[in-house]
Amino acid sequence: MKFNKDRNWLAKRAEQEDRHFISVGGLISRIDPEWQADVSSMPNVETTKTAFVRLLQLARRERRLSLEQLAQRADVDLGELVKIESDESFKPTPRTIHQLAEFLKLPAKKLMALAGLLKIKDFGLQQASVRFAARSEPVEDVSPEEHAAFEEYVKFLNEQ
């Protein structure tokens, strides 16, 4: 790529950039109170959300179900399921989480905490979620390692 090497050009462009914000793409209407509550724990909260989505994806793929089939069997709204898996800012309804917990035979409260509906106070759960999120891939077929990570995580969720 032929980037401009002229110092005057760079100085002029820097001057222009400093006068503005350069944001594109989309807006959120306000700072989420939960997000604002504790900045230092934010990466962890985000990771538990990742863990939640990957748990859901793996559980679905382990059972060889499409999103549509899962929606049908767990009796939840298909649109909501799609959003859970694809929209980073989406917050599922408690009913959906409850139905999913029932279908997947997982404790509903923990699933709600993972989905961001309840505040996580359990450090062990956070740690296990970070480990699980780091060991699972979102797209590929379920590998033996992923299967083991999934089993271990499900066991942990059911244990406590």
Next chain:
Amino acid sequence: MREKIQIIDTQTGESVEAEIFDEVALAHFIETQAEWRPVVLAAARALSQQPNQGFLIPRHFHWDWTRKEAELKLLAVKFYGLAYEGKLQGIMKVETVAHSCRLPEQQGKPMVYIDYIESAPWNIKKLMAALGQPQRFRAVGTRLFEAAVLQSQEEGFRGRLGLHSLPGSEGFYINECGMTPVGRDPHKQNLLWCEFTPEQAERYLAGE
């Protein structure tokens, strides 16, 4: 791709060598999440408390980057990072098939679409001013934007470029970069759709 470029160090006022690259990995996303977000949030809070600021919060301020990981494998999506001495100073995401030109004279032609562009908070003058701290580097956003225009030329899109500008950034893209404001997009929070024609892109790169 990995190239040396110049940005400006505000401590000396001199230009320094940095790197721009497209081998962006999950680790970079985690770096923005862990190191940028707390500073951005503190500055956003300070700004939103100032009267008459009308400060609107960009969506990516709380993007969960770990969810963007899957996109790293897509040919239609490209990420650029800008680093100084190994530390990330800016990041950008562009797309090449999801959007096409809307200006009548180039309608339907392919373009590079900037989905996301962000400098590290310490490189954004207005954010640092809100925190009462000095800005670190200048022209980081400029270099990323330049990379998007250059990509458009290299792809054979002749510099055609598009983006949805946030309200506080419209002045930058229209007046400073010289993009054409095409219209508000009802499908995208009524944000302003801005576009470069090949001639405008050429003028931007040449500095006119």
Next chain:
Amino acid sequence: MNPKRTMTLNLTDQEMSVLDQLSVQKDLSKTALIRQALRLYQLVDARITRGEKLFFEDQDKQKAELMVL
């Protein structure tokens, strides 16, 4: 740009004429056009594999699902 490899592409007359026509319409070289097609195919395929569906909406807001192989 990243390094590239060259290949020969065998197309029928009809396919070649579509490629020519689209190249003119989109103001793209044939290589750039095929590259775009590949990107689009991968993008659509990734989303469908994820369980999403592809719809087209006509002027009367009628939606039709598109089958992708």
